[in-house]
Amino acid sequence: MASRPGKLTVMTDTGSGLIMTKGRQISLYPADAQAQISIRGLGKVFPRGLVEALKDIDLDIPAGQFVSLLGPSGCGKSTLLNAIAGFEVPTSGQLLVDGRAVSGPGPDRGMVFQEYALFPWMSVAKNISFGLDVKGVPKAEAAARVEMLLAKLRLAEFRDRYPKDLSGGMRQRVAIARILALDSPIMLMDEPFGALDSLTRRTLQDELLRIWQEFGKTIVFVTHSIEESLYLSDRVVVMTYRPGTIKRDLMVDLAHPRDPSSSDFNRLKRELSQLVMEEQTRSEGLLPTGD
Amino acid sequence: MMRRGWWRGLLRGVAVPVLVVAFWQGLASLGVVNSQILPSPIAVIERWWAYLAPLEAYRPAEGSWLAWVFSGELPADAVASLMRVFGGFAIGGGLALPLGLLMGANRRVFSLFNPLVQILRPIPPIAFIPLSILWFGLGNPPAIFLISIGAFFPMLMNTITGVQTVDGIYIRAARNLGVRPWTMFTRIMLPAAMPYILTGARIGMGTAFIVVIVSEMIAVNSGLGFRILEAREYFWSDKIIAGMFSIGILGLGIDVAMNSLSRILLKWHRGLES
Numbered sequence: 208m209a210s211r212p213g214k215l216t217v218m219t220d221t222g223s224g225l226i227m228t229k230g231r232q233i234s235l236y237p238a239d240a241q242a243q244i245s246i247r248g249l250g251k252v253f254p255r256g257l258v259e260a261l262k263d264i265d266l267d268i269p270a271g272q273f274v275s276l277l278g279p280s281g282c283g284k285s286t287l288l289n290a291i292a293g294f295e296v297p298t299s300g301q302l303l304v305d306g307r308a309v310s311g312p313g314p315d316r317g318m319v320f321q322e323y324a325l326f327p328w329m330s331v332a333k334n335i336s337f338g339l340d341v342k343g344v345p346k347a348e349a350a351a352r353v354e355m356l357l358a359k360l361r362l363a364e365f366r367d368r369y370p371k372d373l374s375g376g377m378r379q380r381v382a383i384a385r386i387l388a389l390d391s392p393i394m395l396m397d398e399p400f401g402a403l404d405s406l407t408r409r410t411l412q413d414e415l416l417r418i419w420q421e422f423g424k425t426i427v428f429v430t431h432s433i434e435e436s437l438y439l440s441d442r443v444v445v446m447t448y449r450p451g452t453i454k455r456d457l458m459v460d461l462a463h464p465r466d467p468s469s470s471d472f473n474r475l476k477r478e479l480s481q482l483v484m485e486e487q488t489r490s491e492g493l494l495p496t497g498d
Numbered sequence: 499m500m501r502r503g504w505w506r507g508l509l510r511g512v513a514v515p516v517l518v519v520a521f522w523q524g525l526a527s528l529g530v531v532n533s534q535i536l537p538s539p540i541a542v543i544e545r546w547w548a549y550l551a552p553l554e555a556y557r558p559a560e561g562s563w564l565a566w567v568f569s570g571e572l573p574a575d576a577v578a579s580l581m582r583v584f585g586g587f588a589i590g591g592g593l594a595l596p597l598g599l600l601m602g603a604n605r606r607v608f609s610l611f612n613p614l615v616q617i618l619r620p621i622p623p624i625a626f627i628p629l630s631i632l633w634f635g636l637g638n639p640p641a642i643f644l645i646s647i648g649a650f651f652p653m654l655m656n657t658i659t660g661v662q663t664v665d666g667i668y669i670r671a672a673r674n675l676g677v678r679p680w681t682m683f684t685r686i687m688l689p690a691a692m693p694y695i696l697t698g699a700r701i702g703m704g705t706a707f708i709v710v711i712v713s714e715m716i717a718v719n720s721g722l723g724f725r726i727l728e729a730r731e732y733f734w735s736d737k738i739i740a741g742m743f744s745i746g747i748l749g750l751g752i753d754v755a756m757n758s759l760s761r762i763l764l765k766w767h768r769g770l771e772s
Contacts (some may be wrong), residue, residue, distance in 0.1 A: 279722035294670060314676035328689040328766045337685075338675040369766040389675065 211236045227480045242267035243393065243425050249300035251286055256372050260286040261328030262450035264300065270392065273419055273426045275436035275443045277479065279487040283451020284429045285397055291427060292318050292395050304393065314338060321398040323378040326371040331381050332357065332366040347461060349388075356384040359421075360414070376407035383415070387422060400435070412439055416463060433479045437472060438465055441446075445482045448490040517550040537736040546572075546740035547627070576748055579710050582634045582638065583752070585613035586605030586645025587706045591699060593646075596697075601654075601689060602661025615654065623648040623709045627716060641713035648709035649702035656698025691766055707749050722748070 219264055249264040260283040268274050276284040289295040290302060293312035302309045304316065312318075325334050339349035357363045360380045370378055379399055386394055400408045416439060419426055430436050436443045437459060445455040457479070461471055519539050526538030527532055531540070550572045556563065568574075601615075602610045623644050630640035666686055667730030672686045726741035 292674065294673075305579075310547070311751070312673040312676075316674070318674045320667060320671065322667055324667045325767070326668060326671070326686070326689070328768075341675055341677050341681060372768065372770045385675070407713070 234267045243266040243270040245303040247301040250300045258451035274438045275428045275440040277436045278446035282446040314389045317391040319399045320398040335384045393425045448486045516727045529704045537663040541736045542739045545736040587649045589648030590646030591653045594650045598654045598657025602658040643707045645709045648673045648705035652701035656694045660694025664690040697758045
């Protein structure tokens with residue numbers, strides 16, 4: 208480190224558009240006012256074992272973009288998503304959503320969990336309307352919205368079922384509907400289809416694309432599947448293994464519906480595979496000494 | 499096919515009880531044991547009927563037919579015992595539920611109350627008998643006190659565990675939906691802990707039923723526990739056994755009722771319905 212932390216007024220150009228002040232990094236660039244999610248110099252160190260999960264993350268996500276965070280497990284992609292959601296407090300840097308610093312979880316950033324996280328004591332319809340109920344949306348308006356979503360996600364005939372009686376794919380549809388009900392501009396998804404079989408997974412991916420186009424959401428999607436990230440997103444952000452930094456920020460300019468067997472798709476897939484495998488190998492090399 | 503299977507099941511179910519009763523009747527008929535020690539099943543049933551039936555002939559002028567049907571000694575005792583169970587359970591469980599919820603949800607409250615709870619919990623409710631008589635004398639108050647102690651601890655321990663083991667993912671999901679603390683408590687923590695709470699209620703009810711019989715043998719002059727102890731003083735072994743069977747049937751009834759209440763309240767819960 209060029210500067211000794213703790214010493215006042217020491218400012219060093221790190222050469223990456225970041226300056227160091229008292230050991231903390233502050234970006235030289237102002238946060239992007241256009242971007243819906245604007246991240247500057249974000250870092251997260253977990254106190255246990257001093258694991259540096261995130262380091263110097265700079266990321267701007269404009270409204271309506273579908274971004275995938277891609278990388279091997281342990282690369283901090285879920286930590287980054289949880290920071291945007293407000294579940295994790297970053298140790299350094301700045302995180303703005305719609306120009307305001309994130310201070311905790313909120314319904315403007317709906318989260319879809321891999322484990323579905325539906326409330327098992329509520330029926331499908333109740334699960335979807337719960338957020339509206341909490342928000343204080345008038346009953347009639349909430350009911351109409353729930354009806355619309357039940358129809359949209361083909362859940363109408365399961366409205367009175369409990370989550371335990373639904374398949375994994377069906378549960379994840381309910382979880383998506385629950386977030387859509389809130390009408391939040393941002394949808395955060397943490398490996399939402401990771402636990403599903405490949406056929407259900409494809410159906411839900413197509414459904415998600417349909418929803419994204421219809422509702423115009425900003426989606427931040429965490430996955431470790433290269434193909435999934437390419438099939439769905441406008442932009443793939445590849446992350447490095449410990450510390451989690453951005454390795455590559457790739458725009459995917461392929462028209463929907465995408466054909467995973469096309470040459471363009473496979474060219475990008477090879478490129479991403481190369482990048483992800485490098486990190487995977489690094490993570491395997493680091494693991495034994497890591498703990 | 500279904501019918502045949504059902505009959506076979508019924509046959510299998512009654513086979514052992516019928517054999518045991520037949521053996522018992524055989525012992526009594528052959529005079530192997532003194533009838534004062536072990537009366538015959540027939541004598542027990544006769545006595546049970548006499549215990550159950552109204553003491554006086556039906557006189558329409560004095561009230562309804564239904565009241566007359568239940569005017570026997572056994573119905574009155576059963577009602578007296580049940581009232582004590584419900585009263586004691588309401589007090590014990592009613593105090594244990596809010597305390598358990600608080601202790602489960604708040605670390606500080608837990609560390610304040612847990613030492614005391616751990617010291618008092620292993621004391622069997624029966625051991626409170628001398629103190630309860632000293633404090634409350636005889637009659638219903640000491641009985642209700644003992645029953646509420648019996649119901650209190652199972653309910654408390656299960657409620658604490660239930661709240662403490664609420665899956666963090668529900669809390670995260672709820673926070674994400676913008677749920678505030680009070681709503682979190684009433685609409686997430688409470689229902690999520692409900693399986694444990696109901697198990698606590700069921701165990702507490704079972705304990706309350708044990709304690710009611712004991713406390714009736716000591717402190718009061720009515721109820722099933724009192725009746726079988728009274729019968730012993732007269733050497734009415736047939737009535738003792740008839741009373742015991744009545745206690746068994748009532749206990750089974752309470753357990754079945756608690757179980758179906760759980761089934762209704764937890765119809766969302768995995769594993770309860772097969």
